[in-house]
Amino acid sequence: MIQKKVCMLGAFAVGKTSLVRRFVHSMFADKYLTTVGVKIDKKQLTHSGKEVLLLLWDLYGEDEFQRVQTTYLRGSSGLFLVADGTRPDTVEKAIELRDKALASLGNVPHVLLMNKCDLSPQWEVRPERLRQLTESGWQIQRTSAKTGEGVEQAFASLTEQMLGGIPK
Amino acid sequence: MSDESNHSASPPTASASTSDEYQQLRSLLVRPERDDIDSLKRQLDERSAVDARSVAAVLPAAFSLASEQNGDLGSAMAPTIESALQTSVRRNPDVITEAIFPIIGSAITRAVHEALLRLLQQTSYALDHAFSLRGWRWRIEALATGKSFSEVVLLHSLVYRVEQVFLIHPESGLLLQHVIADSVATATGQQTQDASMVTSMLTAIQDFVRDSFRVESKAALDSVEVGDLQVWLERGPHAVLACVIRGTAPVRLRELFRRTVELCHRSHSEVLKAYSGDTDDLKGVRPYLEACLQAQQKTEQPRPFAAWFVIGVGLLVCGYFLYGSIVRERTHARRLVFAVESLRKQPGVVLLDATQKQGHFALRLLRDPEAEEVEQVLRSAGLRPEETESVVTPYLAMEPELVLRRARRALAPPDGVQLSFNITDGVLMALGTASEQWIADAKLLVRVVVGVRSFDCKVKPLPREKTLYEVLYDRARIIEAIDFRFRAGSIELLPGQESQFQKAVTELKQLLALADGDRTGMNVTVEVHAHTDTIGDELYNLKLRESRAKVMSHWLASAGIDMRRLRPVVPLQFEQERSERATSFRVIITGGINHREGAR
Numbered sequence: 001m002i003q004k005k006v007c008m009l010g011a012f013a014v015g016k017t018s019l020v021r022r023f024v025h026s027m028f029a030d031k032y033l034t035t036v037g038v039k040i041d042k043k044q045l046t047h048s049g050k051e052v053l054l055l056l057w058d059l060y061g062e063d064e065f066q067r068v069q070t071t072y073l074r075g076s077s078g079l080f081l082v083a084d085g086t087r088p089d090t091v092e093k094a095i096e097l098r099d100k101a102l103a104s105l106g107n108v109p110h111v112l113l114m115n116k117c118d119l120s121p122q123w124e125v126r127p128e129r130l131r132q133l134t135e136s137g138w139q140i141q142r143t144s145a146k147t148g149e150g151v152e153q154a155f156a157s158l159t160e161q162m163l164g165g166i167p168k
Numbered sequence: 169m170s171d172e173s174n175h176s177a178s179p180p181t182a183s184a185s186t187s188d189e190y191q192q193l194r195s196l197l198v199r200p201e202r203d204d205i206d207s208l209k210r211q212l213d214e215r216s217a218v219d220a221r222s223v224a225a226v227l228p229a230a231f232s233l234a235s236e237q238n239g240d241l242g243s244a245m246a247p248t249i250e251s252a253l254q255t256s257v258r259r260n261p262d263v264i265t266e267a268i269f270p271i272i273g274s275a276i277t278r279a280v281h282e283a284l285l286r287l288l289q290q291t292s293y294a295l296d297h298a299f300s301l302r303g304w305r306w307r308i309e310a311l312a313t314g315k316s317f318s319e320v321v322l323l324h325s326l327v328y329r330v331e332q333v334f335l336i337h338p339e340s341g342l343l344l345q346h347v348i349a350d351s352v353a354t355a356t357g358q359q360t361q362d363a364s365m366v367t368s369m370l371t372a373i374q375d376f377v378r379d380s381f382r383v384e385s386k387a388a389l390d391s392v393e394v395g396d397l398q399v400w401l402e403r404g405p406h407a408v409l410a411c412v413i414r415g416t417a418p419v420r421l422r423e424l425f426r427r428t429v430e431l432c433h434r435s436h437s438e439v440l441k442a443y444s445g446d447t448d449d450l451k452g453v454r455p456y457l458e459a460c461l462q463a464q465q466k467t468e469q470p471r472p473f474a475a476w477f478v479i480g481v482g483l484l485v486c487g488y489f490l491y492g493s494i495v496r497e498r499t500h501a502r503r504l505v506f507a508v509e510s511l512r513k514q515p516g517v518v519l520l521d522a523t524q525k526q527g528h529f530a531l532r533l534l535r536d537p538e539a540e541e542v543e544q545v546l547r548s549a550g551l552r553p554e555e556t557e558s559v560v561t562p563y564l565a566m567e568p569e570l571v572l573r574r575a576r577r578a579l580a581p582p583d584g585v586q587l588s589f590n591i592t593d594g595v596l597m598a599l600g601t602a603s604e605q606w607i608a609d610a611k612l613l614v615r616v617v618v619g620v621r622s623f624d625c626k627v628k629p630l631p632r633e634k635t636l637y638e639v640l641y642d643r644a645r646i647i648e649a650i651d652f653r654f655r656a657g658s659i660e661l662l663p664g665q666e667s668q669f670q671k672a673v674t675e676l677k678q679l680l681a682l683a684d685g686d687r688t689g690m691n692v693t694v695e696v697h698a699h700t701d702t703i704g705d706e707l708y709n710l711k712l713r714e715s716r717a718k719v720m721s722h723w724l725a726s727a728g729i730d731m732r733r734l735r736p737v738v739p740l741q742f743e744q745e746r747s748e749r750a751t752s753f754r755v756i757i758t759g760g761i762n763h764r765e766g767a768r
Binding site: 001002003004005027028032036037038040041042053055057069071072074075076077 | 337338339340341342343362364365366368369372373375376378379444445446447448
């Protein structure tokens with residue numbers, strides 16, 4: 001079995017925890033997020049016939065009062081950066097967090113999850129901005145915590161990127 | 169030309185001398201190096217032999233030195249030794265068997281001794297805790313916590329127990345390996361996969377503590393304590409050992425944990441340095457982690473006497489049941505033997521075989537139809553019918569009793585006849601008295617009795633009983649002897665015949681009653697013949713005869729004789745047998761077995 005640590009980062013209230021709740025196995029309560037600043041879930045999947053266990057570190061959302069504790073990022077093999085399509089500032093926050101994380105981790109695989117795709121008509125993030133990001137190398141996945149759309153694909157995509165470097 | 173040749177001859181001479189000098193000089197200058205090269209060349213040629221010799225010379229010392237320094241040599245050699253042992257056993261198991269044979273006996277004795285000691289100790293603990301106040305308190309605790317009673321007893325009896333050991337990747341908090349004590353695994357059913365989340369959270373909490381109190385980055389938690397649970401952490405550069413301990417562990421455990429971390433690093437340094445996330449790469453460290461699952465029990469003063477008492481009672485109960493089952497088995501077997509003996513003694517029964525299977529007896533027998541019923545014999549021997557399963561084949565027995573029974577059934581001798589049989593000459597003898605008919609029938613029937621060669625019938629015939637016909641016939645003769653005299657030319661009887669008439673009426677009534685009995689099939693008609701003398705006119709006489717016959721019939725009917733049975737007969741003169749003034753009777757009997765018309 002292959003184990004990988006994956007961190008989930010994003011601005012406050014972008015729906016990180018809700019996004020994965022239905023897709024992961026939990027043993028710790030949400031209160032850890034507000035107390036310790038992190039909550040750990042696990043996600044089991046199969047990649048190329050090999051069992052893979054993702055330890056998902058859900059880090060407390062960053063806002064003006066609380067900073068993400070970068071020590072939690074140590075040893076991560078991949079990142080999920082979550083943004084809310086209805087709040088353009090969350091995309092910028094995701095970029096900022098990514099830069100901060102890569103500065104300490106080095107270049108690890110990461111996927112930007114554009115959440116709340118069920119509310120597409122109300123999105124304020126312009127498609128041009130997303131296109132720009134894609135062109136600059138960002139991997140973007142549209143997701144919805146409400147419908148579950150795109151979440152499994154996000155796990156599969158990040159796993160693919162992380163295990164790409166492992167010789168078979 | 170010659171100059172040329174001289175010229176040409178002289179320089180080689182000079183050149184040769186120069187060359188020799190050069191060679192000498194060269195030899196002087198490089199000989200030592202050359203010798204060295206030659207020696208090295210020789211060594212290279214004999215390299216393998218030299219290597220083996222030199223290694224052999226230093227090997228024992230090297231082994232001692234390595235053993236003193238650390239445990240690496242043992243770890244390194246273990247796979248080779250295991251493989252060598254496997255090969256040896258496969259090739260010839262006798263070698264290893266002979267080698268370990270001298271220690272097998274003492275090893276078994278020791279194992280048995282330790283098992284007994286353990287049993288004694290456990291029984292003591294169970295006794296101590298089962299009925300005491302403390303025992304009841306623990307029972308309530310077990311109910312409240314959902315743990316088994318034995319688990320609660322164990323927890324309270326422990327000084328400490330290392331319940332789980334995690335090997336953790338320090339940076340990512342990923343679980344490298346995890347072992348769990350057997351009893352804990354059974355009690356909690358905890359799965360390794362949850363352990364991966366536990367180690368991640370543990371790492372996160374360490375980071376949290378470090379960040380919260382702004383301690384230096386290399387500083388870390390040594391232990392975490394919650395209630396009677398402690399987590400001891402032992403760090404290495406690429407792996408952290410986290411041991412979950414219940415109770416109060418001795419400090420020396422730290423040393424064991426430290427050595428374990430070192431061992432893990434030594435044996436899997438490359439894998440740990442560049443951990444790819446594949447847990448299979450670190451399976452090899454499990455034995456090291458398992459060695460950390462240590463426990464120590466409280467040394468309470470055991471009560472061997474009580475334990476011995478309980479074990480003794482247990483043995484007694486076992487003995488009682490064992491004895492009971494042996495006794496039952498023996499009784500069962502004895503009953504079969506008794507039944508078999510009884511069957512063997514039965515005349516007309518041949519036991520072919522008797523077996524006992526699945527709690528019941530299977531018998532195969534031959535039985536004469538005249539012999540005792542098999543079920544009856546078995547019941548008398550104490551076997552219930554549902555315990556036996558008999559397959560009986562009929563046959564004819566030649567034992568005298570059986571031949572005699574067969575003869576009795578065939579001949580059905582009356583009470584006055586005794587039958588006996590002599591096996592020697594096969595003679596059936598009959599004594600006593602019986603009807604002629606039985607004697608005649610017996611002589612015929614005896615021929616079909618198997619086993620009887622001849623019949624010696626000494627039965628005296630009984631006087632024959634009269635048949636109904638004969639009885640009727642005798643009575644008819646009495647009636648026919650009676651006649652009544654009339655006055656001349658009259659239908660008036662001569663005086664003094666009243667008693668005669670009464671006799672006639674009585675006889676006739678008896679005769680008719682006999683004949684009319686149930687199912688005799690006999691029919692009796694009484695003809696009343698009238699006679700006259702031959703004096704006078706025949707026509708007158710004829711009428712007189714007619715009158716006499718009718719009046720006699722009428723008188724008899726009046727006296728109670730059925731008129732339908734009376735037939736007045738008036739013969740013509742020439743037909744008269746008698747020429748008297750009288751009436752007489754002729755009784756006609758018809759029907760019945762011995763049908764015969766008329767009495768005379």
